Amino acid sequence: MNAGFPYLSAILLAPALGMLVILLLPHGNQRAVRWVSLVSAVICLALSVYLYAAYDRAAAGLQFVERASWVPSLGIFYYLAVDGINLPMVLLTSIVFFTGVWTMWDLQHRVKEFFALMLLMVVGVYGVFLSLDLFFLFVWYDVSLFPMYPLIAIWGSTRKEYGALKLTLYLLAGSALVLPGILYVYFQSGLFTFDLVQIAQAGLPVEAQYLGFFLFLFGFGVLAGLWPFHTWSPVGHVAAPTAVSMIHAGVLMKLGAYGVLRVGMFLCPQGLGDWSPLFALLATVGIVYGAFVGLAQTDLKYVIGYSSVSHMGLVSLGLATMSQGGLSGAVFQMFAHGIMTALFFSSVGHIYDRTHTKLIPELGGMAKVMPRASFFFILAALAGIGVPCLASFWAELLVFIAGYRAYPVLGVCAVLGLVVSALFMLRVVQKTFYGVKNERFAQAGDMTMVMIVPRALLAGTILLFGLLPRLALDLINTGVAPLVGMFK
Amino acid sequence: MDPVAPNGNELLLALLAMGLPLLSFFLVFFVTRPWVNLSCAVSLVCSGLPLSAAVWLLAGHWRMEAPILWQLTWMEGGGALVTFGFLLDPLSLLMLVIVTAVSFLVQVYSLGYMAGDPGKAKYYAFLSLFAWSMISLVLASGLMQLYIFWELVGLSSYLLIGFWHHKFSASQAGKKAFVMTRLGDLGFFLGIIVLLLNLGDLSILGLNQQAAARLTPGLLTASALLIFCGVVGKSAQFPLLTWLPDAMEGPTPVSALLHSATMVAAGVYLVSRLFPFYQGSPQALGWVLVIGTVTMLLSSTMAMVAEDIKQVWAYSTVSQLGFMLMGLGAGGYFAGVYHLATHAAFKALLFLCSGVFIHQYATNDFFAMARAGARGLKVPMLTLTLAGAALSGVWPLAGFFSKETVLAALAELPNPAWLWLGILGAGLTAYYTFRLLFVMWRPRRLEPPPEHGERAGHGAHEGHGAAVYWVMAAPLLVLAALTVLLGAAGPALQSFLAWGRPLPAGAHHTWLVWASVLVVATGAGLAWLEFGRAGAAQQGFLSRMPGLWNLFANRWYLDWLYRWLLDHVVYGLFSRLFTLNDRRVVDGGIDGFCRATLGAGWLFSLLQSGLLQYNLFTMVLVMALVGLYFLLV
């Protein structure tokens, strides 16, 4: 297993090297900056697709393992591997990264710094998804968070300093719970190793799991938009520039859920048992609450932000059910939601670029003005309300079934949230895209063929995984199965 | 009866019927959209071939002995298995032919109706999507597949109803249709989950054969009623019936498609599909009967006061669907399905005829059409009359026979009230249908046609008159022929649906035939008195009762109630409160926490006098105290 080309390190290195090259480039050379970013994105995308295809589903387990001791005295390892849980996340990151770079092609302001920071963030994200060493995982986690502040505060819009500050404070507060959690687990396990797999196999004392899971749940939960720690996310989404919103909502929020799953649930399966009713309750409140608050919003990005809160609630609900279906659904939902929100923000980004507004009352009739952009937005909205044959439908289906099985009342409430989310999505679609053509924006251009490419990639992914859900679920099921065995 | 696997021919034909419309959707939507005529051609071919396949399959299996089943695993995870495939049995074959036939005819008709519309290609793409979802729904082998396409049918109807989305009312109607049916689907979905968790088998054959034996009666009734919620939403039954009249905002051919063979028929189809399952729970069937009856009467009264031709047919659809559900609820499997089939033919015909008038006179008000000389259009006028007569149940048209079977099923019930309510409904139907027909045939005075171009989407195509007229008239003639012929096909269909087994000899109620003929004649006669005879004021008796009139014209204030709930509960209460909570409590809490941190910093900063000696003094004091502490302790 150890032999062969280090694909995972290559995925990690491509954006890191890209960032270094960008930093070394002369200041005025914006074209080169964009091309370097694109090339590193393409490399990541190609490698991820290859990994996705080459992963041996029958063998399952951790594959493409790269493990080397880094600080032996502290038990820190450079340990990368993929399984059925993080492989879809890696693919998601690559797709969103690629489309994000392409979406920001026309950026003019401080291009070099923007792409350097974005690449840095992506390195962090890949690091979190690929690392199986708690120390590295935490370091990468913070690496992925801190570029958000400058990215939002410099290139953002609408109360950008406020949004950036709020987001950073929230996420750092989350980290402040995660770090003690990791150290706690490190000492409680008695192994003095940061190797996640070893700790999980040895098992923690039950009392330690109780506190440990609490720390991980709320530490990572903040980033996953767990109610009531969600308000950073709509504000942050609104303030961030398009590609950052895409990565932020599409990938970063998944880091939180992934952390709960990979660290919290892997290490403290018994702890989850104690906390799961609360977890499920918060998740369900988030689903319904996000949809209702979304109804009252007038800013397109706020609407998407709250829909993210609602959809991430579904992920949490799936995790809280502790069952095969719920976990598979949650992981699939992370993937599907990531692609979907990326498409949302990508379309809204175009509309905002052309009309300089994202207030719903000022828009209207956009389907006539920019049919292509409208198509992509509407497709994302339909995916968001769980229309079958679009990726998130399957995820929601699994989560609802598992949710109903584990918590019947909460399951019913969550399904009710689906009706409300249909109402608010369709309301936005109607007010923004339907109606009489708005003469004020008659000259605002539609997407050109070049701009369609990233959106088409996202839309195609939604359709592909919607029509052929087994493409993802067969893989995810293998990753989730060993975890389910740990809950008793 | 154990299912058999399909042979190569059957597999090919069924997959052709299921696959071609999807292919056509993708092709037209993503590739050929700029070329309108090519798009129409692709779409027509891809709806014509499934029709031929369906007819072939039906003809080849006229004497089938066992259902044909073919399925793949579509998705699997956590005990939930979703299959994709098809189940061919008499019911699905019959329905397949109906769906493909109506959608093909509607596509032909739309060539004329949508001529010159800028979105014609997109319209055809959506029609294909609609056909695909409906065909896959009809052929579904498992309940989950049925649910998936059920939702997709909802989606396509949303797209088509809101097709002229620049009109606020159209986009509003599309949204309403989607959300209201979604509300019903909530129940459907929960019903599926209940079945999945308690039975573990969602195949339609399995449900029909084993559910009654393996589930407790309570669970059986609960799941049957939950699934019926979906039917209430999709078939626009009470209390979720108000979306359907609004759905008239879509292009008229869409209404024809929606109302006859797809979408709303899906609900009735679902109950027939799971009929043995429903039979396991008499309570559930009882509810079906109650809801069907309430809906039929309620919507008939609404139709009596409507002045928009499409509204009249919309209400009549709702009421006829209620009638079918009454038949099914009374245990008359064949009655419900047969009425569904004949209704598909004559309701499609009614809408398509109305479409010709609307297209011609650019108004929906049938009084205005009549004044503009609607009776001059011979083909649509005659076919409209034929279809109207079939709707009210005039011998020897199809509607008469299917209505009789439903009434016969009702007559089997121990409580005679159901039968009388059914007959009352038939009378009301005759009244509102003939009201419309008499107004159309005998206008008070003729006027020059009103100015064109009021309805968007109908502007610039006055030129190609004759060709457009005949493209639209041809499907009318086909459907009219079906309306007449289906009446005679009753016994044959009945034996086909019963797998060719000898039929149980039901009691023949000769008096029933006479009673219903009498009631229909009364309704029609009343309509003649008020609208038909020379010198009639063309004012219904209801206009002398303003209270009732308002109640009926306002749809029993159901819409008003929903609006109120939406405005005051969903928006006014939950949405507003949660938003306030987000701003004030959650965000306010965080902001307050931040402010408290700042305030605390400010408070502590007050201690900093800036005078060096105070700091020193404090230091000395603290050190002294520490020293004291160590000395004493």
Place this chain on the structure above:
Amino acid sequence: MNSLHTYLFIALVLFCIGLFGLLKRRSLIGMLISVELMLNGAGLNFMAFNRFLAPDPAVGQVAVLFIMGIAAAEAAIALSLILALFRKIRSVNVEQARQLKG
């Protein structure tokens, strides 16, 4: 008279006078002088202990030498700071130097 207590008492008096001066004087020069007094008090302590309790290793003397050296350096730095401050606010009164007030 020639006992450890005498020296310790004198050192204590020296230290307290220095401390009192440090807290009382508003002039930086005066405070600096007071600090020197305190240092001397501490130095005297060292010498006394060295003389009476541990005469042999002479560690106390070393410590005192260090204190003297540090006192000299401290005086130089403090005076230069005071000079810098004087240039800025034309005063050596600490009541004038209250920019750090919260």
